Amino acid sequence: MYSLNDLQAIVExxxxxxxxxIEPRNLYEPISYTLSLGGKRVRPILCLMSANLFSDIVDKAVKPAIALEIFHNFTLIHDDIMDNADVRRGKPTVHKKWNPNVAILSGDAAIIVAYKYVAQTDPALLPEILKVFNATALEVCDGQQFDMEYEKLPVVTEDDYLRMIELKTSVLLAAAAKIGAILGGASLQDGERLYNFGRNLGLAFQLQDDLLDTYGDPKVFGKAIGGDIISNKKTFLMINALKLATQPSQVALQKILKNEAIAPEEKIASVKAIYDEVGVKEITEKKIDFYYKLALAEIAKISVREERKEAILSYAEKIMGRKS
Structure with missing residues (x-):
């Protein structure tokens, strides 16, 4: 079995x-720049860990694992343009460091690079891996489209939001786990269990990201706190505040969201005060715990010795204890 440090070393x-x-420089340099910013590398590590559950050799999973991370970084490049985000992982976003046109084209090129790595999979397993990868890539785009549409809707339900983040975020973690399982020689049943593990862990992961955006430490989080509030994003926190606040607080919250002249710092503080009044932080933490426990239940069903599960369980705990 590989340790987390071993797998991190393989990925890096x-x-x-x-x-x-090297050329054209403005096409490939932004890809290298984005990948050099690091991040947690959750997807490739999860892919390798899933393979390692069933096999002591993870070599087959390395190229697809890298492909998953490159694809993830493509989504970040384009996502930052759509959100007009200035900072990613504490550094200027690609469209700010270069310009939006460069960012769009570099993101497109990153997808192709990702597929080049997927194509280096064991030929016998490539059709199955591509089926998972392609379905997931489209689902991520579906999720991003829903995210943009929800910004214009007056009301978004909690179920709608959870489905959107499932598509936009958690299916890529699910795919990473399932692809690793396939390459490790897992049964179809265990592959589905790993998929469900990744999906539920991804939901918990994104809800935690929403929570950190409001309640995290900006020095640790890697980007400014309150970005979701400033852009009026209908996150799990906002949806529950609008649903559960008293009538006067609901009216006040709607006025804050419609007031384009309000200073960002004042807007964040005012919205956060209503969040605190409703207990949104605790509600979100409870939902995070719900999905995390569902993820752990899937690992419990996997048909390998319990000691082989220790690494992936420890890694899931580490992810959910993050502050950035």
Whole structure:
């Protein structure tokens, strides 16, 4: 069995050896820049850990694991343009460091690079891996489209929001886990269990991200706190505040959201005060715990020795204890 440190070293070594063309510089340099910002590398590590559940050799899973991370970073490049975000992982976003046109095209190129890595999968398993990868890639786009549409809707339900983040975020973690399982030689049943584990962990992960955006430490979080509030995003927190606040607080919250002249700091403080009044932080933490326990229940069903599950369980705990 590989330790987390072993797998992290494999992932970072693979990215260190990633060779992109030099020219045109403004096409490939933004990809290298984005990947160099690091991040938690959750998807490739989860892919390798899932493979390691069933096999002591993870070599087959390395290229697809790298592909998943490159695809994830493509989504971040384009997502930052759509959100007009200035900072990613404490550094300027690609469209701010270069310009939006460069960011769009570099993101497009990153998808192709990701597929080049997927194509280096064991030929016998490639059709099955591509089926998962392609379905997931489209689902991520579905989720992003729903996210943009929800910004214009007056009301978004909690169920709508959870489905959107499932598509936008959690299905990629689910795919990482399932692809790793396939490459590790898992049964179809265990592959589905790993998929469901990743999906539920992804939901908990995104809800935690929503929570950190309001209640996190900006020095640790890697970006400014309150970005979701400033952009009027209908996050799990906002949806529950609008649903559960007293009538006067609901009216006050709607006025704050419609007031384009309000200073960002004042807007964040005012909305957060209503969140605190409703107990949104505790409600969100409870939902995070709900999905995390569902994820752990899927691992419990997997048909390998209990000691082989220790690494992935420890990693899930580490992810959910994050502050950034």
């Amino acid at each position: 070594k693979s990215f260190g050896e990633l060779q992109l063309p």
